[in-house]
Amino acid sequence: MLNVPSQSFPAPSSQQRVSSEGRSKVPLKPGRSLMDWIRMTKSGKDLTGLKGRLIEVTEEELKKHNKKDDCWICIRGCVYNVSPYMEYHPGGEDELMRAAGSDGTDLFDQVHRWVNYESMLKECLIGRMAVKPTVPKGMLPKSQVTDTLAKEGPISPSYDWFQTASLVTIVIYTKQKDLKLDSVIVDHQYDSFRAETIIKDYSYLIHIELSHEIQEDFSVRVIQNVGKIEIALKKKENTSWECLGRPLENHNSFVPKKDAGLYYRKCQLISKEDVTHDTKLFCLMLPPGTHLQVPTGQHVYLKLTITGTEIVKPYTPVSDSLLPEFKEPGFPDNRYIYFLIKIYPAGLFTPELDQLQIGDLVSVSSPEGSFKIPQELEDLFLLAAGTGFTPMVKILNYALINMSSLRFDVEFVLSAPTSEWKGKKEHISPGLLSEFLKRSSDKSRVLICICGPTPFTEQGIRILHDLNFSKDEIHSFTA
Ligand SMILES: Cc1cc2nc3c(=O)[nH]c(=O)nc-3n(C[C@H](O)[C@H](O)[C@H](O)COP(=O)(O)OP(=O)(O)OC[C@H]3O[C@@H](n4cnc5c(N)ncnc54)[C@H](O)[C@@H]3O)c2cc1C
Numbered sequence: 001m002l003n004v005p006s007q008s009f010p011a012p013s014s015q016q017r018v019s020s021e022g023r024s025k026v027p028l029k030p031g032r033s034l035m036d037w038i039r040m041t042k043s044g045k046d047l048t049g050l051k052g053r054l055i056e057v058t059e060e061e062l063k064k065h066n067k068k069d070d071c072w073i074c075i076r077g078c079v080y081n082v083s084p085y086m087e088y089h090p091g092g093e094d095e096l097m098r099a100a101g102s103d104g105t106d107l108f109d110q111v112h113r114w115v116n117y118e119s120m121l122k123e124c125l126i127g128r129m130a131v132k133p134t135v136p137k138g139m140l141p142k143s144q145v146t147d148t149l150a151k152e153g154p155i156s157p158s159y160d161w162f163q164t165a166s167l168v169t170i171v172i173y174t175k176q177k178d179l180k181l182d183s184v185i186v187d188h189q190y191d192s193f194r195a196e197t198i199i200k201d202y203s204y205l206i207h208i209e210l211s212h213e214i215q216e217d218f219s220v221r222v223i224q225n226v227g228k229i230e231i232a233l234k235k236k237e238n239t240s241w242e243c244l245g246r247p248l249e250n251h252n253s254f255v256p257k258k259d260a261g262l263y264y265r266k267c268q269l270i271s272k273e274d275v276t277h278d279t280k281l282f283c284l285m286l287p288p289g290t291h292l293q294v295p296t297g298q299h300v301y302l303k304l305t306i307t308g309t310e311i312v313k314p315y316t317p318v319s320d321s322l323l324p325e326f327k328e329p330g331f332p333d334n335r336y337i338y339f340l341i342k343i344y345p346a347g348l349f350t351p352e353l354d355q356l357q358i359g360d361l362v363s364v365s366s367p368e369g370s371f372k373i374p375q376e377l378e379d380l381f382l383l384a385a386g387t388g389f390t391p392m393v394k395i396l397n398y399a400l401i402n403m404s405s406l407r408f409d410v411e412f413v414l415s416a417p418t419s420e421w422k423g424k425k426e427h428i429s430p431g432l433l434s435e436f437l438k439r440s441s442d443k444s445r446v447l448i449c450i451c452g453p454t455p456f457t458e459q460g461i462r463i464l465h466d467l468n469f470s471k472d473e474i475h476s477f478t479a
């Protein structure tokens with residue numbers, strides 16, 4: 001494992017500053033942090049100039065507000081005055097200006113669709129766009145969905161249901177053979193039953209208000225060879241159901257995953273253990289009506305309400321193998337999610353997370369991320385710095401269990417060790433990587449995973465290319 005000096009981690013070059021397109025956060029003026037912005041929104045100032053009134057905005061009107069000191073942006077049909085937010089935007093004013101006077105939804109989604117702009121900008125809301133008669137995204141009738149996607153994406157799934165005296169079984173026919181149990185996320189809360197199936201980069205949603213009550217526990221089964229998913233619900237009363245229920249928002253829709261909103265469920269904090277002086281292992285318990293497994297290498301978003309504003313940050317679950325050895329064996333799989341999180345005393349989110357008491361609730365999103373571990377692999381190299389270690393935990397677990405003829409080496413490299421440290425002391429460099437990253441044979445299939453602060457990751461990728469590793473052989477982890 002490689003390391004970097006803690007003083008450069010994270011600001012202004014932290015792991016969380018890496019964006020998928022290589023753009024990064026900018027240094028903000030003092031007094032312009034997210035916390036300062038939250039204070040500003042609570043100050044009672046009129047941030048729209050409309051004295052709390054909401055208006056209907058035409059396209060012509062939106063276009064006129066395209067200057068820094070008079071900048072409106074439309075996101076998902078709502079128009080915001082972002083001029084007061086300009087100096088607070090961690091991506092910089094120029095980035096925000098790219099969407100000035102226009103619909104910025106696609107740009108926004110490309111960079112950070114997980115950012116909770118609705119909550120952050122609620123005091124800047126100007127109103128809604130005047131509606132033109134169009135069909136909203138994700139609400140297409142099924143036949144149209146299938147027609148649009150058939151050309152580029154997988155074939156639209158379908159569903160059916162049947163019942164016995166005690167069970168109602170929902171069957172999803174995905175027409176895909178490589179489905180795993182972690183491709184299905186089920187949430188049953190109050191009246192809403194939601195089953196989201198991820199098929200390649202698409203999301204198929206069943207969203208129903210069930211016609212009768214069911215028991216808390218249900219089972220989910222994937223029949224891989226036919227691409228079928230069965231969700232067996234236990235009836236509360238052994239009566240015959242005439243229908244499954246009433247369709248709710250976006251029921252039976254099949255849309256690119258990026259267009260499906262992030263869904264959150266409230267999880268309970270079960271334990272919190274010190275791992276190092278500033279890093280803790282948090283265990284969260286999923287609610288009883290949720291089936292969710294985070295695929296290896298993917299992350300989720302945690303959401304907390306901080307002084308009245310919802311704040312969201314990405315975290316990569318680790319496995320319970322990080323629990324101290326002397327403890328009872330880990331909790332049974334699947335109901336618990338573990339996070340290894342570094343607490344930044346001057347940060348916004350992590351001090352709040354650290355303040356939570358056992359039993360408190362945190363909202364956890366469905367998994368995100370593009371990482372897929374290749375089936376056939378001879379050499380796996382994991383390069384991690386700081387909390388960039390987190391995605392490696394599950395990958396390592398996977399490799400130790402699944403890779404045949406395994407030889408496992410670990411190398412710790414510190415950049416600013418104490419005088420007692422006898423191991424390697426340096427930063428990431430061509431010499432260091434060429435010493436350790438050797439293919440087992442000329443033709444071996446290689447995967448190199450890299451995660452850490454931006455300079456570490458960017459420099460690492462450059463060196464790997466110079467060492468003749470191809471783009472396809474390198475995966476870097478970003479939000
Ligand atoms: C895909 C992904 C997965 C991640 N997984 C994990 C994980 O598993 N574990 C983990 O611990 N972290 C993880 N992170 C990082 C995590 O999302 C947060 O960024 C991190 O926890 C810090 O959040 P915070 O709100 O507490 O701190 P922030 O408020 O972001 O501040 C962090 C530090 O930077 C300083 N700072 C903030 N803004 C500026 C600025 N503009 N200029 C100068 N200094 C500034 C603050 O004073 C503070 O010391 C991940 C990030 C990504 C992108």
Ligand code: HEM
Nearest residue numbers: 019023024025090091095096099104107108111115117120
């Ligand atoms: C629509 C045009 C926008 C563009 C092009 C844009 C671009 C960017 C870029 C490039 C970054 C830095 C890279 C990153 O952290 O991923 C960033 C960060 C950020 N932006 Fe935006 N942005 C836009 C709108 C908004 C809006 C409307 C908000 C919400 C109020 C917002 C909130 C944030 C936040 C909170 C971050 C920091 C994310 C983090 O913690 O990593 N942005 N933006």
